[in-house]
Amino acid sequence: MRFLAKTLLVFAFLSCAPAFAQEEPPARVGRVSLVSGTLAFYGPGDTDWSSAKVNLPVAAGAWLMTDPQSRAEMRVGADSINLSNDTQLNFAELRDQVMQIGLTQGRIDLHLRRLKKDQRAQIDVPRGGLWLLQPGVYDIDSGHPDQPTRITVFEGSARFAGGGIDTLVNAGEMLVVSGSDTLSAAVERAAPDEFVRWCRSHDYDEKRLAAPHHVSPAMTGYEELDAYGEWATVPTYGEVWFPTSVPGGWVPYREGRWVWIEPWGWNWVDDEPWGFAPCHYGRWARLDDRWAWVPGEFAPEPVYAPALVAFIPTPAIAVPVPIPVAAGPPVGWFPLAPGEVYWPAYTRNLTYIPNAAADRQPAIRKPSRGNCGAGAGSRRVRPGGTGSGCGAAAGTSPGRCRHNTAGSATTGRDGANRSIADFSTCIAPLRACNAACCQRCHGADTAAILERRSVQTHSAGPDASAGRAKFLTARPSAARQPPAGGLAETPGNTA
16 A cells, blocks of 8 residues: 555656656757857846856747847857847747747847748847848847837848838848837848948858868857867768867866756856867767767757766765865766767657767667677777776676676776776666676776866766756746846856
8 A cells, every 4th residue: 555655646746747848858059159248148947147158058048138348149050140239139939940039129140041941030129020031141130219120131031020011121121110109111221330240250151161061050069160170080980070179188078067057957068169069969989099079970950968978976986085065965977978878857758869869870889798898989998907897808707787888997008098988988877787886897996087087077066866856846937038137236147
């Protein structure tokens, strides 16, 4: 009877989970790509504005605002959106087929590079709505009650409707809309000004990039790869990208921070200007003592993931220095290798999970059955090392640990390079393995691993159980209006 009561309680709890856990999370996101001055951010579930930095993910429901002395740029896939001074906008919708922006005040410049027949790009201003009909360059000034709305089309064409006006705006034209209840419209010649020239000065020429030949332009952040790395073809993974601007000893997911953004939860925000695409798509592999980003098989519409890492629970981490109790338990993470599945904790949607979990890698080496496996992306440990109970070196006893770790604690000639991230990482990252086995595999070498920081740790990092609890109790409200005032009321708050 007690078991039946507990079972009914579990079913009752699951039935109360919010519907968005079943919904398909957005696969399409934007990112902050440039900040000149200060950019304020307000996301679903937030209670106040925060300061947005480069590479902050932006999804539906997000608000962005510049002050009178600041400008900013964000990119969604191949598209660029520039915010002028004293501008506030909201992403009312951002999905594969729809990008709808509410420009409540100020001015934006939008370079729309792609627009398929089944896609819609819409900009709403207080006087009406603007539908972009073709790829092109558009400049929209929302105006004020005593100032007109200006819609300029440098390339492409658009349709404006509102207040009894329904008209097309062609390339080379600027539509000037005035009035309040009854609107009037006039067409003038389009002419670039200082803000337009500023936007073009840091825009990119897609024809000069090599990245579109390797990944889809729909992958947000792809345009930064050419300037900071090089492409190569390797036998195991095909097309890979090597960062060339990193110091010796660099590893992925080290320099950056965790930011809570709904509906995903903890999102990794990398410090490198190129760090968005390699941290939210594909996998990382260690090739010839270098880290290589493996984008995988070409996907026309890649699916965003908040961080393609595996987390290590506190019992498996032995921190060599004391940590204050108030700082919270340490949390470790490491990048997933090609072929390792990413299982999101923020959704149960059966359409989304296969697309986000798979790296679409066409050629994957299967783990060896002779030990715990030198899985995809790993280097096999040389014979002669001492075993750790996990089959870390050739000839050791296999079978104790089934989470596919490859030689993370060997003490042979590879000792200088031994770390979880140097080899294959876990398909079921430690959480499916008993604590004793994980300690045998990783515990003895934890201090050396943390010293080299191949496995990243943080005393105040994301906690899986806390994240799940938050998802079950906090439902996002995309339509909620943010508090007025921006960052002036909350100095020092950082996203």
